[in-house]
Amino acid sequence: MENRVIARLRQNREWTQSQAAERVCDAVEAATGRRPGVDGNWISRLERGEVTWPNKDYRYGLRTIYGVTTDAQLGLYSKRTRRDRTRKEVGKSQRRTFLSLPLAGIFPEAPARLRKGDLTALGERTLALQEWDRRTGGVHTRHLVMAELRHAIDLTDTSTTPTVRAGLCSTIGNLGDLAGWTHFDAGSEAQARRVFDLALRAATEGGDPAMVCHVASGLARVELAAHHGPATLALLETAEDKVPTSALSMLAVLRAQAYALTGDERQVMKNISLAETIYSRVTHLQDDPPQFWYLTEHKLHGDIGDALFMLSQVTGKVPVELVARLRRAVDSQTSNRARAKAIAAGRLATVLYRQRARDEADHYADTALGLSRVVKSARLDSVLSDMNRSKAE
Known part of the structure; x- marks a missing residue:
């Protein structure tokens, strides 16, 4: 039987079968070191449908x-x-036996009246999820965030x-910004856009x-990844009203990234300089709203x-500051x-491999690969694929 599901996934991305195969190889090599x-x-x-159950590494790559x-x-x-399931199918009553227990008191009910303290607790949980996302990536975090988001929406x-x-x-x-971001980081761009x-x-x-700015800047990063420079700039224009200094600095550097998509070096360097000038005025980051503490x-x-x-x-040219900036980051x-x-680290290794500085490139490649064992992120996988291609060139 044809596997139309996986065929449709490839066709929706407009990949040839050879291009899909190359991407699988890149993903497996990034995870295992073996191509x-x-x-x-x-x-x-x-x-x-001739192959229905590839080995675990190939399934991971897919x-x-x-x-x-x-x-x-x-x-x-x-x-x-599938054969075992046909012979030993568990009946519906057996599958749901534990749900026959009284559920009252197991799941917390929404409060009769929503108070400021409830929002404070929700905000603290959001900060904890943001930290978890930065440590482990969107693949591990997005379902937890979505559960918290559903709970918050129920409170309305x-x-x-x-x-x-x-x-x-x-x-x-x-919470929606974090949920959109984790979906994007996990490779689900369409769902990310809906949540954003x-x-x-x-x-x-x-x-x-300030929250509008926070969410708009998150969506702007999705537009940047899709190489939509004008859409990015339009979003950033909506996000500049009454925001803290740290956010103004971030908006400037995001504009630099948008101009980078067109190769406009003058605007890139102008906005980088502006971002640094603005950030130099930040004295106590913790005085800003919590969503900007990152x-x-x-x-920067x-x-x-x-x-x-x-x-x-x-442009095909390496800016003078690039290696130093990435190394510092x-x-x-x-x-x-x-x-x-x-x-x-993956991007720095990519640049260094292209410059034939293999010893230093290997050092940063090892750093990136080591962290990839903990961080599960489609964005990171893409970076590692570029890194491995540069290493092989």
């Missing part, structure tokens, strides 16, 4: 390139498991004051310009490194920013 012998013919056999979390989402199955039916209602909308915006749209609407309804000086250097890296990809990041450190 498999997957080619277009193997992908063809997979789509014709899940990675198509941005899914389970083998079933690829239409894959074990033939032996709870009686409260107009002030707390506005705060709830802002909190939903913050919800978050932007919630932040706007809450009348919180905008550390290390984050990483974003600047990204802008210069994007510029080099378009890698060496200054701590373990609680594992994803950012791994991505910066």
Whole structure:
């Protein structure tokens, strides 16, 4: 039986079977250090249904390139498991036996009245999830965030004051931004866009310009990844009203990244300089709203490194500052920013391999690969694939 699910996933991305095979090889090599012998013919056999249950490394590679979390989402199955299931199918009553227990008191009910303290607790949980996302990546975090987001949305039916209602909308915006980001980091761009749209609407309804800026900048990073420079700039224009200094610095460096997509070196360097000038006026980051606490000086250097890296990809020239910026971003990041450190290390290794500085490139490649064992991120997988291609050139 043809596997139309996996064929449709490839066709939606407009990849040939050979291109899909190359991406599988890159993903497996990034994860294991070994390059498999997957080619277009193997992908063809997979789509014709001749192969229904590849080995675990190949299944990992397929899940990675198509941005899914389970083998079933690829239409894959074990033939032996399917036969066993036919013989030993568990009845519905058996599957749900534990649900026959009284559920009252097991799941917490929404409060009869929503108070400011409830929002404070929700905000603290959001901060904890943000930290977990930075340590381990969106693949591990997105389902936890979505559960918290659903809970927050349920609270909109709870009686409260107009002030707390506005705060709830802002909190939903913050959670929605994180949910959209984790979906994007896991490779689910379409779902990310839907959640970001919800978050932007919630932040706007809450009348919180700082939260609108936070969500808009998150969506702008999705547009940047899709190489939509004008859409990025348009989003950033909506996000500049009544925001803290750290956020203004971030918006400037995101504009630098948008201009990098067009190869406009003058605008890139102008906005990088502006970002640094603005950030020099930040004295106590903890005085800003909590959603901006991640905008550390290390984050700024990483974003600047990204802008210069994007510029080099378009122009084919390596900006003078690029290696130093990326090196600083890698060496200054701590373990609680594992994803950012791994991505910066992978990009730095890519640049160094292209410059034939193999010893230093190997050092940073080892750093990126080591962190990839903990961080599960489609964005990181893409960076590692570029790194491995540069190493092989």
